[in-house]
Amino acid sequence: MLLTGDYSQLYKAIVLLEEARGFSVPIKMFLMKLYCYMGAMDTCTDLYEALAIKHIQVESLGFLPMRYIQAVGSFGYAGQFYRTALRFYYSCSKETTEYVIQAYKNGTFHKITEMIDFAERISYSLNFAYIIVDTHMMEFCTTIHSVEKAKEFFSKEWFSGLPYSASKLEAYCDKLTDGRNLTVFEDWSPPHRKMKPEEVKASFELECHWLRIRVNILQCLKQALGLLEVPPAAPQASPQEHTSEAVSALESRVRELSQTARLTRGLRGYELLKQREKNPLLPIQSPPPSLAYMLLENNLDELVVQVLCALVQIAHGEQSVNDTLQQAIKVAKSVQATMRGVPDTLRTAFERVSQGDMDIQTEHPYKIMTRTHIDLEKYVLFMQTARRRKKKKKGQSKEMSVLENELVEFLKELQQVVVEASRQFKPLPEFGKLSKNLSELYMKNSDAGPDKQDGVSDKQISTESDKDQRKAAESVTDANKTAFMSVCRSVLESYSDSFQAVHDMVVAKTEFINSIISRLGGVV
Numbered sequence: 001m002l003l004t005g006d007y008s009q010l011y012k013a014i015v016l017l018e019e020a021r022g023f024s025v026p027i028k029m030f031l032m033k034l035y036c037y038m039g040a041m042d043t044c045t046d047l048y049e050a051l052a053i054k055h056i057q058v059e060s061l062g063f064l065p066m067r068y069i070q071a072v073g074s075f076g077y078a079g080q081f082y083r084t085a086l087r088f089y090y091s092c093s094k095e096t097t098e099y100v101i102q103a104y105k106n107g108t109f110h111k112i113t114e115m116i117d118f119a120e121r122i123s124y125s126l127n128f129a130y131i132i133v134d135t136h137m138m139e140f141c142t143t144i145h146s147v148e149k150a151k152e153f154f155s156k157e158w159f160s161g162l163p164y165s166a167s168k169l170e171a172y173c174d175k176l177t178d179g180r181n182l183t184v185f186e187d188w189s190p191p192h193r194k195m196k197p198e199e200v201k202a203s204f205e206l207e208c209h210w211l212r213i214r215v216n217i218l219q220c221l222k223q224a225l226g227l228l229e230v231p232p233a234a235p236q237a238s239p240q241e242h243t244s245e246a247v248s249a250l251e252s253r254v255r256e257l258s259q260t261a262r263l264t265r266g267l268r269g270y271e272l273l274k275q276r277e278k279n280p281l282l283p284i285q286s287p288p289p290s291l292a293y294m295l296l297e298n299n300l301d302e303l304v305v306q307v308l309c310a311l312v313q314i315a316h317g318e319q320s321v322n323d324t325l326q327q328a329i330k331v332a333k334s335v336q337a338t339m340r341g342v343p344d345t346l347r348t349a350f351e352r353v354s355q356g357d358m359d360i361q362t363e364h365p366y367k368i369m370t371r372t373h374i375d376l377e378k379y380v381l382f383m384q385t386a387r388r389r390k391k392k393k394k395g396q397s398k399e400m401s402v403l404e405n406e407l408v409e410f411l412k413e414l415q416q417v418v419v420e421a422s423r424q425f426k427p428l429p430e431f432g433k434l435s436k437n438l439s440e441l442y443m444k445n446s447d448a449g450p451d452k453q454d455g456v457s458d459k460q461i462s463t464e465s466d467k468d469q470r471k472a473a474e475s476v477t478d479a480n481k482t483a484f485m486s487v488c489r490s491v492l493e494s495y496s497d498s499f500q501a502v503h504d505m506v507v508a509k510t511e512f513i514n515s516i517i518s519r520l521g522g523v524v
Contacts, residue, residue, distance in 0.1 A: 010034065015483040025051065029061070029184055035490070036064055036288070039376050039498065041074035043490040045081070058088045059127055060181035066127060067288040070134055072376040073498035075142055075505075082135045085127070092122045124175045126207055133214045140221070141384045142505050146515040147225070154222040169215055176211075178204040185284045195285040202269030203287040209264040210292035213301065216257040217385075220308055223250035227315060247315040254308045261301040264292055294378055298338070300385045303331045307410075314407060325410040332417045335382055340375045341424025376498060379425055383418070383505055408517055415513045422506045425499055 014034055021027040028047050035044040044065055053061050062085055070078040096119040103111040122128065144150045178200070187194055226246045264270060273293045295301055306328035313321040 010038075011484060011487055014487050018483060018487070026184075026186055029064075030284070033064055033185070033288075036068040038491055039068070039072040039374070040487075040490045040494040041065070041069055041072060041077050042494045042497065044068070045077050048081075055088060058085050059122065059125055059179040061184065063127055063180045064288065066130060066134075067291075068377075070138055071291060071380055072494075073380050073502040073505075074494065075138055075501045076497070078134070078138060082131050082138075085131050086135075089122060089125070089128045089131075092119060121177045121179070124172070124177050125179050126176045126204065126211070127179060129172075129176065129211055130207070133211060133218070136218065137214060137384065140218075142501075142508060145508050145511045147512075148515075150221075150512070151225055154225060169212060173208050173212055176208055180204075180287060182285050182287055187283055187285050189283055193283055195283045198268075199272055199286065202267065202272050203290065204269075206264065206267055206269030206273065206290045206292055209260060209267060210290050210295075212260045213257065213264065213292065213295065216253060216260060217304060220250065220253045220257060220304070223253050224308065224311055226250070227311065247312060250308065250315075251312045254305060254312065257301070257308075258305045261296060261305070265296055270296070291377070291381060294381055295385070298335050298378060298382075299331050300335065300381060303328055303335070304385055306331065310407070310410070322406050325406060329410065329413055329417070332414060335378075336417050336421045338375075339379055339382070339421055339424060341379070374495070376425075376495075376502075379421065380502060380505075382421065383502065383509060411513055411517050415510055418506060418509060418513075422503065425502055 014031065017027050017031050017034075021031060028051055032044050032047040032051075035041075035047065048065055051061075062081075065081055066085070069081055096115050099115050100112050103109070103115065140150070140153060144153055182195065182200060223246065227250065269290070270293065273289055306324055310321050310324040310328065313324060
């Protein structure tokens with residue numbers, strides 16, 4: 001996502017850091033943070049690999065790409081990053097056992113306690129839990145096209161093996177540890193502007209609640225799918241009893257999800273994040289803003305809860321379900337109305353460049369970019385949230401058919417909202433041609449004269465008596481433009497990949513909704 005307002009200074013800061021980075025680890029880390037914040041995940045992953053982050057550094061430094069990589073739609077890079085990180089976490093258990101045995105043989109018994117403590121801390125790492133949940137959420141949102149695939153997904157062994165029950169989840173989250181090393185960034189700010197310890201604690205608490213929300217949503221999905229088909233009744237139980245148990249389980253999960261969202265809004269970390277909304281990069285050591293804030297501020301939790309409540313109402317045969325569904329659609333439309341995709345001015349400029357219409361008198365695309373905000377994170381989160389609607393109960397009564405008809409109409413309307421939102425995020429013109437023409441545009445602009453905003457103006461240069469100084473000034477200006485072009489290219493390339501990935505997710509989502517509608521239509 002690009003920042004709101006005129007943030008060309010941020011681009012210029014990245015240009016300066018790129019020129020100075022060399023082999024400097026702190027500068028590379030700072031660049032990675034800025035690129036993550038802008039959504040340029042291609043460059044971010046390159047920096048991550050250049051830093052050769054491995055073993056325990058995955059735990060202490062991996063939080064930066066982990067927070068953004070899926071949130072901006074870079075699903076391909078997210079899959080690679082998650083697999084690499086999970087290898088470290090899974091290998092820790094095996095290696096720790098070997099180290100304990102070796103310490104026992106060598107008689108260094110004090111090391112045994114240290115190894116066991118380390119293994120426990122890693123097994124309850126917030127990053128570890130975050131990656132596991134995000135991996136499954138990403139797989140569900142990008143690969144599931146039908147109800148059958150969804151049921152198969154939740155029947156896998158991994159789901160039953162994770163602490164997804166209500167009691168286990170609470171106990172698991174209470175043991176979570178924070179391995180993020182936020183002090184890796186040097187900060188020369190005055191004391192009153194530096195990150196405070198209570199901010200780190202508040203951020204960790206907020207992320208734990210975000211994990212609870214995501215897990216509860218996954219569990220609600222599983223419970224809702226359980227209503228699609230009632231399992232064969234045991235000799236001592238009737239199908240109605242099995243249905244009642246499934247509805248009760250879903251109802252319990254919905255209450256827990258709603259309660260967790262309500263408690264999250266009251267956290268100290270949530271209030272701190274609201275205060276930092278306009279300056280999320282300051283102080284420099286501050287942790288990345290939590291996605292919990294975006295979910296709750298846009299009422300996406302209410303969207304999920306309203307729809308799940310409607311499923312429970314349909315199962316109970318309540319006539320008030322239509323009001324609940326209308327409220328859910330109202331929330332979905334309000335979120336969709338606030339989304340900011342690629343603005344027409346930027347898209348038009350890109351299209352003109354890609355077609356070779358390079359009028360240097362018009363406003364250049366890279367200048368428009370520095371004043372553009374693209375809600376990639378909000379859009380991806382909305383797409384993931386808007387998927388959670390599925391239910392079919394085997395009721396044969398006319399009253400139940402009417403309720404299910406209302407649900408079908410809701411699903412169709414929701415599908416239209418999703419498609420309407422996706423139009424703002426349609427892929428950009430062919431990137432290879434666009435990048436080539438952008439380079440030519442810069443060359444023409446350079447020939448026309450130095451840009452007063454990026455270098456030394458003509459008036460300033462004309463006052464110089466030394467011709468060598470003028471030549472040096474023009475050389476610096478051209479170098480700055482080339483570096484600036486490189487940064488814009490990195491952002492554009494990442495956006496192009498993200499838009500395509502999110503477009504594919506929308507296709508999967510609409511197919512999934514059609515699968516649910518066909519299931520419901522079969523009964524009605």
